[in-house]
Amino acid sequence: MYLLLDIGNSRSKGMLASRTGQMTPVELSAASFDRTAIEAVYYAAVAGQDKVQALKKQLQLHDKPWRQIESEAARFGVQNCYSQPHLLGVDRWLAMLGSHWLMPKQDLLVVDAGTAVTLDWLSTDAVHQGGWILPGLKLQQQSVVQKTAKVFNADTHQARLQPGGDTVACLQNGCLAAVVGAISQAWQLQPMQQVLLTGGDARLLLPYLKNYPVQLEPNLLFYGLSRFIDS
Ligand SMILES: Nc1ncnc2c1ncn2[C@@H]1O[C@H](COP(=O)(O)OP(=O)(O)OP(=O)(O)O)[C@@H](O)[C@H]1O
Ligand SMILES: CC(C)(CO)[C@@H](O)C(=O)NCCC(=O)O
Ligand SMILES: [K+]
Structure with missing residues (x-):
């Protein structure tokens, strides 16, 4: 084990x-x-x-x-596009190694919805095409609450993609729209065959991504990590 x-x-x-x-x-x-x-x-x-x-x-x-395990310039046929490869977050690197293991012959948009949301494009020949980093759902909400006098949040989460009618709904819906919007923008910029979705907020985001070929993969990072066993 x-x-x-x-x-x-x-x-x-x-x-x-x-x-x-x-x-x-x-x-x-x-x-x-x-x-x-x-x-x-x-x-x-x-x-x-x-x-x-x-x-x-x-x-x-x-x-x-x-x-x-740390980020490298290349591993298992996957190529990191950073000029300083070790500076790429290792969670992003492992999510890509895991994605490539799952779907080796497709181009992929890998989305990790954690504390920060990251998006990474991986081409059919497993070359990293770059990515995005943005604040995650919780972090977005917390930063607005912290930096304003009158915006507050609630413990319950009922975000929807519609205009809010009170402070909490405006905040939660707005942050949901920001994350879903980023994924939609990423898709418009460069569509891929599959979107692989992982991270703490993946399940929450899934219903809002029905227009894309999305697959929920909670263990993407671990698939990446397990490739190193005995390697
Ligand atoms: N049980 C939980 N504990 C903490 N966060 C949770 C939990 N369930 C869902 N979340 C959500 O998951 C997000 C954090 O994601 P995740 O657990 O993937 O974080 P992480 O791995 O620490 O993030 P990162 O590696 O990106 O810093 C938060 O936005 C939060 O809303
Ligand atoms: C962006 C996070 C925080 C996402 O967990 C992580 O991948 C990280 O710390 N990255 C380092 C910076 C980079 O990826 O360019
Ligand atoms: K993570």
Whole structure:
């Protein structure tokens, strides 16, 4: 068994992967899995090293090999377009490696709706065509609330793509429109055969993307990470 870790900006996620490629989500505490069965830990962190160290301590897996995956110029036939490849967020890189593993012969728009929303274009020959970074749904709402005196939000989320009739609806609907609008704009700029959607807000966004060939893939990043096992 291998432990795969996605150490994100707002939360970290874990997956147990067998040699045969079976994956099981796992809660990130030392008590939630059999530590003796873990051969190695493969991890990717867009968060700072402090979060990585905290997690290492929490999981009590000091005696196992920890392999950090970072963005590279090329891997598994996928090409990174950044002139400084390591500066591309490793979550974006892994989402592309995972997408390419799922659909190797199609051009893809990879959307990760997390703390930040990222969009990345990947051509049929697996060359990264560049991408976008924008604030995620929650972050957009929080920044408006923080920087204004009179805009407030509610704990319940009922965003719709229609004009709002009160502050909360205006804020939530506006931010939803901004994210859906960015995806629609991306599509207009350069349509692809498939849109692969992942991240904490993926499920929420899905109903608003019916006009596009969208596939929900919550484990895209882990598919990318698992390609490194024994490689
Ligand atoms: N249980 C949850 N905890 C935190 N955020 C959640 C949860 N469920 C859905 N979300 C939504 O997911 C988004 C964060 O996405 P995700 O969990 O992918 O974050 P992340 O991996 O830390 O992000 P990133 O790696 O982009 O910084 C937030 O906009 C939030 O609204
Ligand atoms: C944009 C985020 C925060 C999305 O999680 C992450 O991919 C990141 O920290 N990227 C580094 C900058 C870049 O991708 O160009
Ligand atoms: K993420």
